[in-house]
Amino acid sequence: xxxxxxxxxxxxxxxxxxxxxxxxxxxxxxxxxxxxxxxxxxxxxxxxxxxxxxxxxxxxxxxxxxxxxxxxxxxxxxxxxxxxxxxxxxxxxxxxxxxxxxxxxxxxxxxxxxxxx
Numbered sequence: 534x535x536x537x538x539x540x541x542x543x544x545x546x547x548x549x550x551x552x553x554x555x556x557x558x559x560x561x562x563x564x565x566x567x568x569x570x571x572x573x574x575x576x577x578x579x580x581x582x583x584x585x586x587x588x589x590x591x592x593x594x595x596x597x598x599x600x601x602x603x604x605x606x607x608x609x610x611x612x613x614x615x616x617x618x619x620x621x622x623x624x625x626x627x628x629x630x631x632x633x634x635x636x637x638x639x640x641x642x643x644x645x646x647x648x649x650x
Contacts, residue, residue, distance in 0.1 A: 543613050545625045548632035551600050554624075559598040564612045565630070569604060575633060576641040583608050586615065595621055602626040602633065 546554070555561040561578040563570060570580045581589055583603070593599060599621055603609040606629045613625040626633070634640060 543610070543617055543623065543625055545627050546600070547636070548626055548628050548638060549636040551602065551626040551633070552636060552638045555600055559600050560594060561600045561602060562593065564601060564603050564608055571643060573630070573640040573642050575602070576639055578602065583612055586612060590616070590619060593621060598622045598624060600624050600626055603629045605629045605631055
């Protein structure tokens with residue numbers, strides 16, 4: 534699947550698959566902005582806004598698989614491509630949080646990030 538960003542062969546999964554994988558050793562990284570995060574996010578996710586990626590990329594664990602999610606899957610595709618080029622193992626979550634909710638994923642609301650990377 535190609536969204537016009539990066540490699541066409543980046544791994545992608547459905548939100549339902551991401552719900553299962555995020556319960557394991559993978560890290561679910563939500564790249565939406567803080568106001569979007571506060572409106573609802575997966576409780577096991579960490580928030581690393583796309584706008585802060587350049588400054589904070591080094592906080593991500595290079596030894597773990599990163600599941601990248603946004604609202605609809607567009608920003609996460611772009612971030613996935615960038616992280617892939619930097620040597621991270623990444624999987625884009627197609628459909629983002631919209632599909633996460635549709636697939637029955639749990640959503641938490643908060644005004645700040647309570648999980649460290």
